[in-house]
Amino acid sequence: MPKKGTEYELFVKAVYECLNCADGLSDVQIQHDVKLMGAAGVEHQIDVFWTFKLGGVDYKVAVECKDYNSHVSKEKIEAFHSILHDIGNIHGIFASKMGFQSGAILYAQKYGIQLMEIRKPIDSDWEGRIKDIHVELCMRSIGEVTPQIFVNKARAEEMGLTLPDNNQFHMFTDQVMVEFSEMIVNKKTVDTDGCRTMHELIRKLPVGKLSKHNKFVYGFRNAIIRLEDVTLPVDGIEFTYDTHESTDQFCHC
Numbered sequence: 262m263p264k265k266g267t268e269y270e271l272f273v274k275a276v277y278e279c280l281n282c283a284d285g286l287s288d289v290q291i292q293h294d295v296k297l298m299g300a301a302g303v304e305h306q307i308d309v310f311w312t313f314k315l316g317g318v319d320y321k322v323a324v325e326c327k328d329y330n331s332h333v334s335k336e337k338i339e340a341f342h343s344i345l346h347d348i349g350n351i352h353g354i355f356a357s358k359m360g361f362q363s364g365a366i367l368y369a370q371k372y373g374i375q376l377m378e379i380r381k382p383i384d385s386d387w388e389g390r391i392k393d394i395h396v397e398l399c400m401r402s403i404g405e406v407t408p409q410i411f412v413n414k415a416r417a418e419e420m421g422l423t424l425p426d427n428n429q430f431h432m433f434t435d436q437v438m439v440e441f442s443e444m445i446v447n448k449k450t451v452d453t454d455g456c457r458t459m460h461e462l463i464r465k466l467p468v469g470k471l472s473k474h475n476k477f478v479y480g481f482r483n484a485i486i487r488l489e490d491v492t493l494p495v496d497g498i499e500f501t502y503d504t505h506e507s508t509d510q511f512c513h514c
Contacts, residue, residue, distance in 0.1 A: 269328035270294070270308045273356045273379050277309065277324065289313045297323075299347030307344075309356075321351040333357045335364035342372050396511040401468040401504055408459065409499040410486065416494035435460040438487045439495070445480035459498075466500055473503045 274293050281289050295310040309324035325341045327333055338355060345353040355361075355369065358380040369376050437459035444452040466477050480497040487493075 266308075266326060266328040267294075269358065270326045273324060273326045274309045276379055277311070281311070281313075286313055297348050299344070300349055301347050303347065305344045305348060321348075322354065323348070323351050324354040324356055326356045327358075329357060329359055332360050332362045333365050334362050335368050338365045338368050338374060338376075342368070342374060345374070393512060398509045398511065399506060400509070401471065401506050403463070403466055403468055403502045403504055405473075406463055406466075406500055406502040409501070410493070410495055411497040411499070413494040413496050420492075420494070422493060436488060439481070439484060439498070440487070441481040441484035443482040445482070445497075446478075462498065463500065463502075466502060468504045471504050471506055475502050475504060476500070477502075 270293060274291055278291050281287070281291065289311050291309060291311040293309060295307045296304050297307055297310070298304055307323045308326040310322065312319060312321050314320070323345065325337075325344075327337065333355065338361075341353060341355055345351055352375070353373075354375045354377055356377045356379045358378070360378050361369070361376050366376060368374075435458055438456060439459065439462065440456045441452075442454055443450055444455060444457075462479060466475075476499060478497055478499045481495060484495045485492060486495045
């Protein structure tokens with residue numbers, strides 16, 4: 262049978278594994294139920310123990326755990342201090358579920374022993390604090406997108422090109438490339454000497470208005486649209502699309 266208090270010792274060990282990781286000591290191995298030899302030739306049992314190196318200096322940490330239902334007395338701190346003194350060059354932490362008597366606190370402060378109240382939280386611990394975090398995430402997306410391509414017919418005729426069906430470009434939005442010297446939105450230049458896929462243009466459509474049949478126009482100067490062996494001079498693209506909203510709720514308790 263495991264000795265009394267083993268469950269609490271393992272709980273404290275897990276807590277310090279998390280704390281050490283948060284402090285950047287993720288590679289430190291924390292041990293449970295370790296035997297250390299003291300200067301007087303006496304072997305001491307340590308509930309939780311780890312070592313680490315910082316700035317070329319080796320540090321040792323010993324944690325005494327008491328699964329008491331009352332405050333730890335000064336005598337228990339004195340006994341732990343005696344063990345630390347015999348081992349030498351070691352930092353001591355005393356962990357308790359229920360806290361410490363005033364004399365124990367004064368003694369620990371005098372000899373540099375860290376006192377920690379470590380336990381699972383109870384309802385009263387959350388008074389004045391945030392316990393549960395509820396997050397509602399609203400996401401807007403677009404769908405039912407239809408592009409209307411405004412071909413520069415004069416340039417197309419000069420190039421001897423046949424005008425294709427707009428649906429041809431709608432079906433392959435990730436393969437359709439638009440090369441331009443200037444992109445214009447609402448009479449303002451938003452990009453120059455660029456190249457965008459039809460898919461990239463769709464991704465940048467505004468979603469602020471939640472409705473159907475929204476319209477948005479990209480205007481171009483000196484633009485060419487390409488799809489495989491199809492090349493066309495264009496003046497702009499008008500997108501008609503719907504905006505949708507979905508909501509997800511998360512709770513961190």
